[in-house]
Amino acid sequence: MSNQPIGIFDSGVGGTSVYKEIEALLPNENTIYLADSANAPYGNKSAEDILRLSIKNTELLLSRNCKLIVVACNTATTNAITALRASYNVPFIGIEPAIKPASLNSKTKAVGILATKGTLSSQLFHNTTNLYKNDVRVIEQIGEGIVPLIEAGKTLSSEMRTLLTIYLEPMIDADIDYLVLGCTHYPYLLPLLLDILPNHVKIIDSGEAVARQTKAILETQNIINTQTSTARHQFYTNGSTEVMHLLLDKKHKVEFLKF
Structure with a gap:
């Protein structure tokens, strides 16, 4: 076997x-x-x-x-x-999205999570988040449109950059120091994410x-x-x-x- x-x-x-x-x-x-x-x-x-x-x-x-x-x-x-x-x-x-390490290590007490609607609305995700977030603010963002662009071969396109900029702006304003990637497609966005996010923000995938x-x-x-x-x-x-x-x-x- x-x-x-x-x-x-x-x-x-x-x-x-x-x-x-x-x-x-x-x-x-x-x-x-x-x-x-x-x-x-x-x-x-x-x-x-x-x-x-x-x-x-x-x-x-x-x-x-x-x-x-x-x-x-x-x-x-x-x-x-x-x-x-x-x-x-x-x-x-x-x-599962790595909420635990992000929450435990956050210095600004604010972490962002970029994930699909199906993940963010699931009971398992809510259970995990409630268990580990403690006094940390979790800024959730549905990555609407990201997967179709990747599946169409437009991973690092101008359309993707525009979309990510819109999605990440509220997280940057909230002073996140960790971004959790809640979809296995998203690690392929690292070049854009690193370019858009402030240098101190750490990105975690699972x-x-x-x-x-x-x-x-x-x-x-x-x-x-x-x-x-x-x-x-x-x-x-x-x-x-x-x-x-x-x-x-x-x-x-x-x-x-x-x-």
Whole structure:
């Protein structure tokens, strides 16, 4: 079983940011990445639709013998991972906005979070925020329009800069010293975010933490791959293969798959 792949799914290409962290930490592991770009973004969908799509993605990955599934989507994690864990007999690793470290380390007592509507409106997000924010002011911003631009290959475009400037202005005015990225698409915006935000603002995403948790679960379950043969990485999308190629190294092959 240790040779079986890790399955990773997201509402689109954004979860490749999580894949990169997993591949860097676990170079022996085979992976299968599923980009449900045809249904992106998940953030504007109902909880029922998000669960339905997450089940569809999970079953496709399980049909390809995945030993563990990483839900590389904040919206799918906050809305569906509890049901997935109750329904399937494989480990699931989710991703949540890193409110805890931002709140604990904030000096200005103000942190910003940029995320989808589906994440910010979920009960799991509210529970986590209420648990850790203490006396810290949390400025929430729905990233309306960001995912479609990334999925269209316009990650660092002038339209994106305009959108981010509008979204970040209230956070800058509130003197945030941490910005939490609550969507796996958003790490690809780092060049623009660093240019727009004041120098003292630290940006946190959860990709590295997900990789560490994946490694811990593989070790605990005794299913980590110890073989040193070249790992195999498969990428499937029901959207544009060209857009995914923009975010991945040229050595990666991306296949179109209707699902």
